[in-house]
Amino acid sequence: xxxxxWLERWENNETGFHESSVNPxxxxxxxxxxxxxxxxxFVPLCGKSLDVxxxxxxxxxxxxxxxxxSAVKELFKELxxxxxxxxxxxxxxxxxxxxxxxxxxxxxxxxxLVGNIDAIYDRASIVALPAEARPKYAKHMLALTRSAPQLLxxxxxxxxLSNRTPFNVDSDELHTHYAEHYTLSQLDTLEIEGGFKGKxxxxxxxxxxxxxxx
Ligand SMILES: C[S@@+](CC[C@H](N)C(=O)[O-])C[C@H]1O[C@@H](n2cnc3c(N)ncnc32)[C@H](O)[C@@H]1O
Numbered sequence: 001x002x003x004x005x006w007l008e009r010w011e012n013n014e015t016g017f018h019e020s021s022v023n024p025x026x027x028x029x030x031x032x033x034x035x036x037x038x039x040x041x042f043v044p045l046c047g048k049s050l051d052v053x054x055x056x057x058x059x060x061x062x063x064x065x066x067x068x069x070s071a072v073k074e075l076f077k078e079l080x081x082x083x084x085x086x087x088x089x090x091x092x093x094x095x096x097x098x099x100x101x102x103x104x105x106x107x108x109x110x111x112x113l114v115g116n117i118d119a120i121y122d123r124a125s126i127v128a129l130p131a132e133a134r135p136k137y138a139k140h141m142l143a144l145t146r147s148a149p150q151l152l153x154x155x156x157x158x159x160x161l162s163n164r165t166p167f168n169v170d171s172d173e174l175h176t177h178y179a180e181h182y183t184l185s186q187l188d189t190l191e192i193e194g195g196f197k198g199k200x201x202x203x204x205x206x207x208x209x210x211x212x213x214x
Contacts (some may be wrong), residue, residue, distance in 0.1 A: 007067060009042045011070070019051075020050075021050060025206040026051055026153070033208070037059040039060060039118035041055050041119050042114060045065065045106060045128055046064035047068070047124075048071045048075040049075075050078075065104065069103045081097070081099070091113070106137070117145040118149075120148050122152040126169055136196075154170070154206075155196065156187055157202035162200060171205075183209070185209075
C-alpha cells in the first residue's frame with residue numbers, strides 16, 4: 001500500500017489495526033525471546049502501538065519506524081514523553097529516553113541509523129504489506145538487524161475472501177522468506193473472535209524466529 005493511503009487512513013481515523021490494549025500474544029510469549037533488560041527491540045511499522053510503552057515499562061529500549069508523523073506524535077503523547085525531534089536524512093527522528101522512532105519509510109532505513117538490534121517485534125507489519133513487497137521487506141529486515149531473533153504475529157485467513165491489508169501470511173510463506181536464516185517455531189494461535197472484518201474466519205499466529213542452530 002502506498003504511503004499516501006496509510007497517511008489518509010491515519011488522518012481519517014481508519015485505524016482498525018490499532019489495539020486498545022497490549023497484544024495478548026505478546027504478553028503470553030515475549031519471554032520466548034529471552035532478552036536481557038535494556039535490549040534494543042526493533043518495532044517496524046509501529047503506528048502508535050501500546051506494545052511500545054509495554055516494552056519501555058519492562059526496561060527495554062525501542063527503535064521504531066512509521067510513515068505517519070501524527071501517529072508518532074500521539075505515541076509520544078500517550079507515553080507522556082516530550083520527544084527530541086531532528087531531521088536525519090530521509091527521516092524525522094523522534095527520541096526520548098530509551099526510545100527512537102524514525103518517521104519515514106522502512107525501506108530507507110540503514111544499519112547506521114538503527115544501530116544494534118537485539119530482537120524484532122513484528123505485529124501487523126509484514127502482513128500490512130502486499131505480496132509483492134513482502135520478499136523485499138524480509139530481505140531488508142534481515143540486513144538491517146543482522147538477522148536478530150523475531151517475535152512475529154501473523155494473520156491467517158482465506159485470501160480469496162479479501163484483497164485488503166492485513167494480508168494472509170501463512171507458515172509456507174514465512175518459511176520462504178526466513179527459513180534460510182532462522183529456525184521458525186509456531187508458538188500459539190488465537191482465533192479472531194467474530195472473524196476478520198467481522199465475518200471472515202481468521203486467526204492470529206505468533207512465531208518465534210530464532211537462531212538456525214538451536
Ligand atoms: C497495520 S499498521 C500496524 C501498526 C502497528 N504495528 C500496530 O500493531 O498497531 C501498519 C503501519 O505501518 C505503517 N507503514 C506502512 N508501510 C510503511 C513503510 N514502508 N514504512 C514505514 N511505515 C509504514 C502505516 O502507516 C501503519 O501505521
